[in-house]
Amino acid sequence: MPVITCARCGQTRDQMPFRPFQxxxxxxxxxxxxxxxxxxxxxTQQQLINHYGLNLRDQQxxxxxxxxxxxxxxxxxxxGVKSKE
Ligand SMILES: [Zn+2]
Incomplete structure (x- = not known):
């Protein structure tokens, strides 16, 4: 599995296995x-979907x-917000 330096956590970790959206x-x-x-x-996305009752076929x-x-x-x-330098 290829590793990347992550833009969010700053660590070098496994890349996600596939591109999630085109x-x-x-x-x-x-x-x-x-x-x-x-x-x-x-x-987090699942929590948002549940909280707002989102329909993923809805463009909005x-x-x-x-x-x-x-x-x-x-x-x-x-x-888990980290202080940004
Ligand atoms: Zn990361």
């Missing part, structure tokens, strides 16, 4: 986010999740 964000996540952080996002719901995903993965959002 869009620009999916490619960026695949290239820059480790499998452990991706797993954390999937848990997808847009909402992509926005949160980008923040979670690349902007230090979500739980």
């Amino acid at each position: 869009n620009e964000l999916g490619l960026r996540a695949y290239q820059q986010i480790c499998n452990a952080c991706w797993g954390e996002w999937l848990k 719901a997808k847009t909402f999740l992509f926005t949160h995903m980008e923040q979670f993965l690349f902007a230090g959002g979500g739980e």
